Amino acid sequence: MIDPVTLAVMKGRLEQIADEMDATLFRSAFNPIIAEAHDASHGLYDPQTGDTLVQGKSGLPIFVGSNAFAVRAVIDKAARSGGMAEGDLYIFNDPYDGGTHLSDFRLVRPYYRDGELVCYLASVGHWHDVGGNVPGNYNPAATECFQEGMLIPPVKLYDRGIFRQDIVDILQSNSRQPGSLYGDLNGQLSALELGGRRLDALIDEYGVAIIREALVELRRRAEQLMRANIAELPDGTYSAEDWLDNDGIVDEPLRIALDLTIAGDRMTLDFSRSAKACQGPVNIARSTAVACCYVALKHVFTDVPANAGVLDPITFVIPEDSLLSVVAPKPVGGYTETILRIIDVVFSAIAQADPARSNGHAYGTINALSLAGHRADGRRWVMFSFFGGGHGGHPQGDGLNHGNAPISTATIPPLEILEAAYPIRFTQWALRPDSGGPGRSRGGLGAIYEIELLEKSGEAFLFGDRGRHPPKGIAGGADAAMNAFFFDTDTGEASPPMASKMVGIKLRQGQHVRIESPGGGGYGAPLERDPEQVARDVRLGYVSRGRAEVDYGVSIDPDLTLDRTATETLRSARAAS
DSSP: OOOHHHHHHHHHHHHHHHHHHHHHHHHOOHHHHTTOOOOEEEEEEEEOOOOEEEEEEEOOOOHHHHHHHHHHHHHHHHHHTTTOOOTTTTOOOTTTTTSSTEEEEEEEEEEEEEEEEEEEEEEEESSSSSSSSSSTTTTTOOOGGGGTOOOOOOOEETOOOOOOOOHHHHOOOOSSOHHHHHHHHHHHHHHHHHHHHHHHHHHHHHHHHHHHHHHHHHHHHHHHHHHHHHHHHHEEEEEEEEESSSHHHHHHOOEEEEEEETTTTTTEEEOOOOOOSSSTTTTHHHHHHHHHHHHHHHHHHHSSSSGGGGGGTTEEOOTBBBTTTTOOOOTTTTTTHHHHHHHHHHHHHHHOOOOOOOOOOOOOOOEEEEEEEOOTTTTEEEEEEEOOBBBOOOOTBBBOSSBBTTTTOOOOOOOOHHHHHHSSSEEEEEEOTTSSSSSSSOOOOEEEEEEOOOEEEEEEEEEEOOOOSOOOBBBTTTOOOEEEEEEEEEEEEETTTTSSSSEEEEEETTOOOOOOOOOOOOOOGGGSSSSHHHHHHHHHEEEEEEEHHHOOOBBBBBSBBBBHHHHHHHHHHHHHO
């Protein structure tokens, strides 16, 4: 049995390997979505099952969960085609077989030591452009995956150590940004190479047997802690539901519903009441649904080590005809919106079992925006970025203002980087007042982003959500502000007919697009919030005087100081009504 000190050392050293792989890619990628926003991830995976062994702390957790299915897909592919060999390396982006959407390219490399397969190293990164109908690939009008980009099944990029340039030629010829693609690919290859060298050094020091024993014990402890956490919750079934605005094709809401059952130290997540597969690109594969539940549960049970043991006590029920378990060629490009809604319903269900473990909903959309066109010299440019919003209030305090989505630890690309790389200018980048859901703990604020086109002409594409169904508060907290998008036309300002999704927005030089992102849902009853905190929010510009009175029963004088007498009167009247 491995001793606790050695186990702690192994845990730290293995996590450091994944972290260094993350850092290597972030520092070498050409694409700002990887280099600045950190839309990538790395991990170590089981040599037989593909299960997650270790994940990096800097990349996207959703990728680590889905990569387990990706490694499994490579294992299966190798078994069908002569077996895995030392020096092999697979590349693919198939969203139905361990992927997420077509922009996310996965590289899987077997790690051998003295001829023995020890584990797999995997890298995933969001490439800038992979073809399809829309620059940047977030196509809200797609009705099949072929309109979203090129689909590459698991193929060998290295065959027993021999590099296959023909594969790279195919990939580059299908991208509007072949140089960016080439740089990102080589950054991922470098990260995997470094991971192999770091494992070599670790095994030189401790030997393979100790590493294997540590990985088995870390998984056992994750399962043990997960079961203990589940057992602390009261037995029962807790139901929650939320909605996507639409699928981009048919303007009707789509339900994401969860029945969460606690029975002793086991949990069942049943999504049977969710909407059927839809025409538009908010479908996801079953592997993606499972991976985002892994992320949601790690948010709730923060003390559990991040490996496959987290899911060992969990049973999933996801019908085959659900929008949460589609197969090719159903479009899946907007998977981010759907998995955010899954996380929301997990939080809502857990809040019914134990409000102290949960929080208000985060803003619930990445607002994927592409701006594209040609420069004066004829060169093609494509800007793709995602944007932030507010996080939910929680038992310990207010939600984070202007954070990134809870599916990741990514950052929002800095405006300076975007302005330097593309012919655009931000004329506004600010917090959005009154966007956080009222509560004892206020939801975090969303943001306002306004972008001016500097080239002669361009085109914009938006893929978002939460334009018709706001992020919810819990434990008596109120909902946050909804998403809003505006763009200039020759006849004035307009908004998408489907609220949060639109293709082909034509822009002229000097015209703008503007995102007003949602805040986070509140936690606890708004009338329980300390009036001094409300007054401070007003002074900071987070809450207007009018909303302070309406939402919190707090009266603020014109000089922005608290009127205690008027506040007591307001709150007494509310309590009596």
